[in-house]
Amino acid sequence: MSSGNLRLQVTAAPFAHSPRTTAAIMRDVILALLPAVAAAVWLFGIAAVLVLATAILGAVLTDGVFGRQRWAGLKDGSAVLTGLLLGLTLPPGIPLWMALLGGVVAIGLSKVVWGGLGHNLFNPALIGRAFLQAAFPTVLTSWVAPQPGQLFSLPPTTLSIPLQQSGTDVISAATPLGLAKFQHTLTDTLPLFTGQVAGSLGETSALLLLLGGAFLVWRRALDWRIPVSIFASVALFATLAWLAWPTLPPPQFMLFSGGLVLGAVYMATDPVSSPTTPWGAWIFGAGIGLLVVLIRNWGGLPEGVMYAILLMNAAAPLIERATQPRAFGRDERRIP
C-alpha cells in the first residue's frame, strides 16, 4: 500500500492561510516607496542615497543588536522600513552621522524598549525624526534646493564630522511651507504635486507618493480609511480657516505641501500605532488632519504632520477602546 509508513502532521484547523504575511506587507510598503525614492535621488543626487542608506543602517543595526530576536528579527523587514521612512523625512543635506543616529533612536527608543514589533505606542520613524529635530533644530530645518539630474553633487554638510560646527555654505532654500509661514508667499500647486520644490527627501513628490499609496490599497497592505480621513479633514478644516481668514494658505496648498502625503499614506497608517477598529481609523485620521491645520496655521512651526501623528498615536488606544465593533447578534458595543 502506498501509504504504509506514512508520517502525517497533525495540527489544528484552519489548514489554509492567506498569502499575506507581515513580511509580505512590509515588502509591499517598501516597494511602494521606491518611486518616491527614485524621485529623491533624481532631485537631490547621491546625497539622497547616502542619507537613506545610513538611516536604514542605523535602524537595522540597532534592531539586530538589541532586538528581542536579534538578527532573526530583521526577517520581517520592519526595521528596513522604519529606516527608509525616517530617511525620507530628513533634509537632503543632513550630515550622515545624524541620519545614522536617527535610525538608532527610532528603533532603540521607539521599538526595542517597548518590547519590539507590535508593542510600540508611537511610530518609530517619527520618534527618530522628532529626536533629531529636538537635538539639531537648525540642521533639520536647513533645506537645499533640488538640482534635478545632478546625481553626483553632494552638499558639503553631508560628510561632516559629529559635533563639529556644520558648514555655512549650503545652498539653502526655503520649503513651500516655510515660505508661506514666514514670508507669506504661496507656491503653485503643480510644482508641489510633482515635487520640484525644496523639502525633505520624501515629501517632495505628492504624485509618486499617492501612486504608491494606491498600489498599497490595491494590495490591501494599508487601511485606506486613515489617509482618506486625513485628507478630508485637512481639506475641511483648511477650507474653514481659509474662508474665515483669507490670508491663511488655501486648502489645495495645504493638501500637497510638506510631509502631509508621506505622513498620511505611510506613517499614520503604521498598523501598530494606529487604532485597529474601522471607526477608530476614521477618528484617528480626522484628528491628525485637524492638528495639522492647527499647527501649520497657528503653531510656531511651519510643518505639523509629525507632531500631529505622534499626538494621535498617543490617543490611539483610547480611540480604539471607544470604537469597539458591535458584536453580531448583540445590541450594544461592549467595552470591557
Place this chain on the structure above:
Amino acid sequence: MASPGAGSGPGTFRHGVHPDGAKEATEHLPVERMPFVERYTVPLAQHLGAPAIPVVQPGQRVQRGQLVARAAAFVSTAHHAPVTGTVVSIGKERYPSGALVEAIVIDADRFDPQMLAPGPAADWRSVSDKDFMALVQGGGIVGMGGAAFPSHVKLSVPEGKGCDQLVINGCECEPFLTCDHRTMVERPDAVLRGVDIAGTRVGCKGAVIGVELNKPDGISSLQAAIERRQARIARGDNDGVSFPIRVHGVQVKYPQGAEKMLIKALFDREVPAGKLPLDLGYVVNNVATMVALAELVDGGSPLIERVVTVSGSAVRRPANLLVPVGTPIRAVLDHCGGLTAQVRQVVMGGPMMGMPVATLDAPVLKGTSGLLAFEEARDPLKEAGPCIKCGQCLEACPYMLNPSRMGRLARAGRVLEMEDWLVMDCVECGACTWVCPSEIPLVHLFRSAKATIRKKKAAEQAAAKKAGGAS
C-alpha cells in the same frame, strides 16, 4: 415567489474572508460509487451527545442497512451496517483524530451482491411528532454539513416555538469541497423531496435554499426541479405538499455557510447571541441531509453512505465518491490513485474547519464531507510573529469580535479576561487565523480559552450547588 423579509439581490453578511475556492479539481466530476472493501468500522459516537448502544454481537451476521446500534438518549442516533457481512468485534478502534473510541467492526461478505433491499415507505405524515422523531433518529440521520448534529433534534420544534421558514444550506463555503454542489446538480428532486418532508413536519410557511453563486449549475438544477414540483403541485400530485420553495443565490464568501450568517444573508436578520435560529422562526438544514431524509422516508434506507470529496495537492485522482460510512480512509485514498510521496497532511472536512487525520486506518464518518491530502503543511513549530494590530482580523470576523485584542490577552496568559471580549460568541470559523499576517494561531487560542472558561464556570456552578445544598 418572494418570502417575507427576503432581499432581492444576492445577500451576504458583514466581514468574512475570500480564501481560494480550489474547487476546480472536482466540481465537474459526477459522484461515483466507491467499491466495497473488506472491513468497515462504525464508531458508536460520531457527534456530540451520547454514544449509541450496540444491538449486535461479535460473530453475528448482519444485512446491509440493518440496525447495529440504537440511540442512547435524545441527543444520540442509531447506526446501521454499511455492508452485509459479519460483526468481527465491538471494542476500541482508532478515530480519525487518533483517539481510541468504541466501534463496531464488520467484515464484508465478499460473495454477497450488497444490494440494499428497498424498505417500505414510512408513514411520515400522519404519525405523531414523537414517532417522526423516532423514525429520523432510528434512521441514523445527522446533519451532513460537517458537525453531524442529530437531525431529529434540529427537526423538532418545541412547544411555544414555530418555524416560519425552512432554510436549506447549499452554500458549501469551505474550499475544495464539492459534495453538496454535486448533490444539488445530480439529485435536485431528492433534495426537494426532503424539503417537502422536513418542511411539512416543522410546519413552515416556505423554504429557501441558499446557494453560493459559484455554483450556477447547482442553482439552475434546483430551479428546474422547483418548476417540476410546481407542475406536480398544479396537478395535485406532490403528496399534498404545496408550500413555496425558492433558491436564493448568496455571495461567495467564507463562512457564508455558518447558519447564522446564512440567515443574515437570506433575511437580513441577526440571530441574537445565545439564541438559536428557531427563536426567529428558522430551521436550518444541509442539502445532503434532505436527500438522506428523503431516502429514509421513501426507501426505508438509513444513513449508511454519503458523498465525500477527495481532493488536495497530494491526491493523484481527485473525485466525488459515494462512500459507505465506516470505510477506512486509506481505502478511499487508494481508490483515488493513492497519495503522492510528498504528502504531509490529511484533513477530514474542509481546510478551514476540518479536523486533522492522525491515522489512515480510521474510518469515514457520517460527517465526513471531504478527505483532503496536502503536500504542503504549515510548520507547527514555526513561531507566530507578534500582533502588529493591523486590524485585518477585525474585518474578517463574521461575529464582529476583536480577535486581535483577544489574541493578545491569550498570549499574555489573561485568559479569563477574554470572556469580557465575548470569546464565548466565537464559532471557531478560523477566518481571523486565515487572514492574520503574523500567522498567530488565533482560533486555537480561542478554542482553548473557551474550554478554560467553561471549566471554570462548571466548577463555580458545582460549588454554588454544594453551598446551596449545605445551607
